[in-house]
Amino acid sequence: SRLMEDIHHTCQWGTGERWGEHTGMSRLALSDADKAARDWFVSTTEALGCKVTIDAMGNTFAVRPGLRNDKPPTFVGSHLDTQPTGGRYDGILGVIAGVEMLRVLADNWTETEYPVGVVNWTNEEGARFPKSMVSSGVWAGDIAVETAHNLREVHPGTATMAEELKRIGYLGETPASHKAIPMAGHFELHIEQGPLLEMSNKKIGVVTGVQAYKWFTINVKGRDTHTGTTDLKSRADALLTASKMILHSHRLATANCALASTGILHLKPGSTNTVPGSVSFSLDIRSPKDETVAKMTQLINRDFPKIAAGQDVLDSNLGCTPGLPLSVEIVEDFSSPATNFHPDCITSVRQSAHAILGPESHNLVIEMTSGAGHDSVYASKRCPTSMIFVPCREGVSHNPREFCKEEDCAMGAQVLLASVVRFDRM
Amino acid sequence: SRLMEDIHHTCQWGTGERWGEHTGMSRLALSDADKAARDWFVSTTEALGCKVTIDAMGNTFAVRPGLRNDKPPTFVGSHLDTQPTGGRYDGILGVIAGVEMLRVLADNWTETEYPVGVVNWTNEEGARFPKSMVSSGVWAGDIAVETAHNLREVHPGTATMAEELKRIGYLGETPASHKAIPMAGHFELHIEQGPLLEMSNKKIGVVTGVQAYKWFTINVKGRDTHTGTTDLKSRADALLTASKMILHSHRLATANCALASTGILHLKPGSTNTVPGSVSFSLDIRSPKDETVAKMTQLINRDFPKIAAGQDVLDSNLGCTPGLPLSVEIVEDFSSPATNFHPDCITSVRQSAHAILGPESHNLVIEMTSGAGHDSVYASKRCPTSMIFVPCREGVSHNPREFCKEEDCAMGAQVLLASVVRFDRM
Ligand SMILES: NC(=O)NCCC(=O)O
Ligand SMILES: NC(=O)NCCC(=O)O
Numbered sequence: 048s049r050l051m052e053d054i055h056h057t058c059q060w061g062t063g064e065r066w067g068e069h070t071g072m073s074r075l076a077l078s079d080a081d082k083a084a085r086d087w088f089v090s091t092t093e094a095l096g097c098k099v100t101i102d103a104m105g106n107t108f109a110v111r112p113g114l115r116n117d118k119p120p121t122f123v124g125s126h127l128d129t130q131p132t133g134g135r136y137d138g139i140l141g142v143i144a145g146v147e148m149l150r151v152l153a154d155n156w157t158e159t160e161y162p163v164g165v166v167n168w169t170n171e172e173g174a175r176f177p178k179s180m181v182s183s184g185v186w187a188g189d190i191a192v193e194t195a196h197n198l199r200e201v202h203p204g205t206a207t208m209a210e211e212l213k214r215i216g217y218l219g220e221t222p223a224s225h226k227a228i229p230m231a232g233h234f235e236l237h238i239e240q241g242p243l244l245e246m247s248n249k250k251i252g253v254v255t256g257v258q259a260y261k262w263f264t265i266n267v268k269g270r271d272t273h274t275g276t277t278d279l280k281s282r283a284d285a286l287l288t289a290s291k292m293i294l295h296s297h298r299l300a301t302a303n304c305a306l307a308s309t310g311i312l313h314l315k316p317g318s319t320n321t322v323p324g325s326v327s328f329s330l331d332i333r334s335p336k337d338e339t340v341a342k343m344t345q346l347i348n349r350d351f352p353k354i355a356a357g358q359d360v361l362d363s364n365l366g367c368t369p370g371l372p373l374s375v376e377i378v379e380d381f382s383s384p385a386t387n388f389h390p391d392c393i394t395s396v397r398q399s400a401h402a403i404l405g406p407e408s409h410n411l412v413i414e415m416t417s418g419a420g421h422d423s424v425y426a427s428k429r430c431p432t433s434m435i436f437v438p439c440r441e442g443v444s445h446n447p448r449e450f451c452k453e454e455d456c457a458m459g460a461q462v463l464l465a466s467v468v469r470f471d472r473m
Numbered sequence: 474s475r476l477m478e479d480i481h482h483t484c485q486w487g488t489g490e491r492w493g494e495h496t497g498m499s500r501l502a503l504s505d506a507d508k509a510a511r512d513w514f515v516s517t518t519e520a521l522g523c524k525v526t527i528d529a530m531g532n533t534f535a536v537r538p539g540l541r542n543d544k545p546p547t548f549v550g551s552h553l554d555t556q557p558t559g560g561r562y563d564g565i566l567g568v569i570a571g572v573e574m575l576r577v578l579a580d581n582w583t584e585t586e587y588p589v590g591v592v593n594w595t596n597e598e599g600a601r602f603p604k605s606m607v608s609s610g611v612w613a614g615d616i617a618v619e620t621a622h623n624l625r626e627v628h629p630g631t632a633t634m635a636e637e638l639k640r641i642g643y644l645g646e647t648p649a650s651h652k653a654i655p656m657a658g659h660f661e662l663h664i665e666q667g668p669l670l671e672m673s674n675k676k677i678g679v680v681t682g683v684q685a686y687k688w689f690t691i692n693v694k695g696r697d698t699h700t701g702t703t704d705l706k707s708r709a710d711a712l713l714t715a716s717k718m719i720l721h722s723h724r725l726a727t728a729n730c731a732l733a734s735t736g737i738l739h740l741k742p743g744s745t746n747t748v749p750g751s752v753s754f755s756l757d758i759r760s761p762k763d764e765t766v767a768k769m770t771q772l773i774n775r776d777f778p779k780i781a782a783g784q785d786v787l788d789s790n791l792g793c794t795p796g797l798p799l800s801v802e803i804v805e806d807f808s809s810p811a812t813n814f815h816p817d818c819i820t821s822v823r824q825s826a827h828a829i830l831g832p833e834s835h836n837l838v839i840e841m842t843s844g845a846g847h848d849s850v851y852a853s854k855r856c857p858t859s860m861i862f863v864p865c866r867e868g869v870s871h872n873p874r875e876f877c878k879e880e881d882c883a884m885g886a887q888v889l890l891a892s893v894v895r896f897d898r899m
Contacts, residue, residue, distance in 0.1 A: 308700035
């Protein structure tokens, strides 16, 4: 109940669409609400005896000393930012369960062998600044800090990450780097965000890896014209063309057992009686296999220019009058290859889950991979890493209806604590 | 050249995207730029001896007395608002040619039989407040003034027409009604906005009518979910569904010799890794025949709910994995039936055009209908009306590249003046 109190207490900052007894969340990275949640994280972990370090990406590391301090800490990490219409569990559960770990260790006067810590990573969602896991990516050395600092928000598209970090007082002086802040290991508790645990009546997922994904921006350029005076064949309709591309990305995904999704679309000029001359949209491609994401990328690069040019790609004209040719630009914004977590961390999680769930645990624990990206992806490039999944209702996430039962949150937090302690001893 | 000077002088208010030596225009209805252009119109026509009346829709009527004033004036009318990425001719040419008519009459000490006037109609474009010709519609008694006053702007969707009329000082006290401000006739000079005159080397189009059109808002409701953890069949993807509908509206248009266009699309929540649960888009359907628009309406009402439900309408699933059912709401925002102009006005325009274009006029004048709506549509419901079209380059309009040659503007203005004088005598 203390864990749930912390979750609901901190969820006063950034309440979103109301759903049931609790509201959904809308706490975009580096917003005022995010600052309030961060301030709570800093003061709470300091009160629990931690030393807090903020790096140049606003990543916030709270470290509790161990018996010996000549090796780096084992971290629990996740994120406090949410989607624009998100819930109270995605990311938040992981960070608050880290704080709960600190509370349990303090209550029980427990000293770990080496230091342990909790990290709140910045802009994991990629919802405001359109690169997911960007700040753990900088820490890992995979994304340049300048690239991250210059990222512009998607709505309304003016502020950069650096400006917003500065504005809310979280542009730290410590370099955002695994060299400045090394880790012995990284554990992350997260809701599954998919339906597998719930559907199979499992309680804990031992996460062995994460699927591959890429993000693109697709810019289609046609010509603004009058809707009433321009016959269909004299149009270069950027929205009709974008609609064909979106549809085509789904048939390619179906044919290749991949996922394709468009979550953002902006058009210009935006008037009922002007055929839009310009459309930009996001494209998110995923698959457990790197080869499949590579193949999808290749097919999109092959087919989208043909669709723009008006060529008949897999019947994509579909009985529509062909119009004038358009142009398309395909920009890759982000790429995260398939990730395999570390056997030592996976073992820590597996053994902890079985120990805590008791005699029936073989029916309640499964090994699985993640469909979503997590900061553990980048952490795993620089230190042994694994994750713990708990079920969420109907597998729904990135939605205010997202929900995880108290008992499942608690079970996950216990497995997290045990995994860290086990790994620390190991 | 005086006409062109007036056009370019007033186009300092609301300059848009730059194109060639002159900039395109972005003068949304009731913006500060629109206010500046309106103020010029009022002071200029007053200086030319007109009495100016502003009605409750901001329609601005400048009237020059005739020899006798016991009958209503013959009006020249058009609009000073533009598309977000519009040009310097659509609407503007018509109003400024009206001012030029007043200048010519004044210069030549000419008195007309009855009064003549120039009217600047508010928000003809329907680009900011999404009903085209809305204020001539109120004047004609076809649209309730409350409905018009409560119209909300499309971006960002906060201000209403009444608020903006008040803010810029154009909420007049005279009722917006043909009863309060009767007209003997209404003439409008306009660029064709299509390619027919240019392609056939004609100089003047005698406009006999306007095609029918309807505007709809389509609201698609699905479910926000995570792009990485939600398999294709568990999605209710509002953007994929909207893409299918947009595509389908084009195949229906192709099959029925109609036009279908989507110029506005908003989605929510707008994040790369959230499948959008909500999409709203505009749909503009046109045809010269009312029956065709009615048939398109019926087909859309039949097929869009099927597409939302995931049924296979004319192969619209196209090899995409079927997902969960969605819902759709189809709202008719605006309807303008096919319009036939008045024989007396058509005759005035035809005779004036032939008189001015001289011996070769039979090669230079054609009769035609308009693909675009104009305030003359509503004017024609309450008084004899016709229009004069002049060619525009490549038929392009609603685009900063919109262009009409000086000689064509001048020719159109001469035919306009002659038509009014002829009608006044008639
Ligand atoms: N866990 C989560 O929702 N992460 C966002 C990154 C992604 O798009 O997978
Ligand atoms: N002339 C013109 O562009 N009018 C706007 C109304 C329409 O959509 O046809």
